[in-house]
Amino acid sequence: MDISERKDLRGAKLEGANLRGANLKEADLRGADLSHADLTEANLEGANLIEANIEKTTLQLAKLHLASFKEANLQGANLQGADLYGANLQGANLRGANLYGVDLQEAKLEGAKLEGAYFIEANLQGAYLMKANFQGANLIKANFQGANFVEANLEGVNLKGANLERVDFKEANLERANLRGVNLQEAKLEEAKLERADLKGASLERANLKKANLEGANLEGANLQEANLEEANLEGANLQGANLQEANLEEANLEGADLKEASLERAILKEANFEGADLEGAKLEGANFTGGRHLSINQLSKVKTLHDTKLDGELLIPLKKKYPALFEKSDE
Secondary structure (H helix, E strand, O other): OOOOOOOEOOOOEOOOOEOOOOEOOOOEOOOOEOOOOEOOOOEOOOOEOOOOEOOOOEOOOOEOOOOEOOOOEOOOOEOOOOEOOOOEOOOOEOOOOEOOOOEOOOOEOOOOEOOOOEOOOOEOOOOEOOOOEOOOOEOOOOEOOOOEOOOOEOOOOEOOOOEOOOOEOOOOEOOOOEOOOOEOOOOEOOOOEOOOOEOOOOEOOOOEOOOOEOOOOEOOOOEOOOOEOOOOEOOOOEOOOOEOOOOEOOOOEOOOOEOOOOEOOOOEOOOOEOOOOEOOOOEOOOOEOOOOEOOOHHHHOOOOEOOOOEOOHHHHHHHHHHOHHHHOOOOO
16 A cells, blocks of 8 residues: 555555555544554654554664654554654653664653563654653663653663763652663762662762652762762661762761761761761761761761761760871871
8 A cells, every 4th residue: 555645644544554665744634543553764753643543563773763652552663763753752652662773862851651671772862751650661772861751660770881961850769770880970969769779880970869759779889979968868788988078968867878988078067867887998088977876986986087077076076085096187
């Protein structure tokens, strides 16, 4: 069937059709059935596919620039290498879809269902992903620079090696997510759910984690320099060897946290909870611990240095008397 010249295809029955290379630019395919069809390298730029059925359809290398897939069913579709720049996928069903290497720059994916989808090496720079469900999706090496994930569900996703610089994850669910070694510099993670997330070696410089829940998270060797962790929950978190220089941890919960060998120079830790926290070998030069709760002489006696550290008098006086060497300037 030659439909390359037709523009009004509303409700068309095209299930299983061979439309390889077809020119459907700006065509109206609202509510059309394109399930199992072959649209490899087809031109659908600016096309209207609102509420269309595109389940298990092949759209490899298709031109979908500015196309509208609002509320469309793309479950299991193959979009590998497709151009979806600026496309509207609001509320679309992309469960299990293959989005390997797709261009989704500035695409609208608010409320999209993306469970189990493959976004490996996809470009989502500047995309709108608010309230989208990414549960179980594979996002390895994807570029999300400047994307908006506000209230998105990313529980258990694999974001290893992804570029998430300046991404907005406010109130997003990243529980048990694999964020090992990712770039989250200047990311917005206020009130984000990061329980048991793997952030080993991640770059979080100047990230905003205010009131974020990082209970049981793995932050070993992570760079949190100048990060905002005010009122964050770090109960039981692994911060071994982490860089927290000049970070703001005011009123943070560090109960049972592992801070061995961590760098906390010039960090703000006022009124933080240190119950059961391990500070062995930590560098605290110039840090502010005033008002620290459940902080003991025994904990502070095991740190590397307390030079120029601000402490309440009930801790400072006995520590200086019993461990004067801790207050000497380090040679390092």
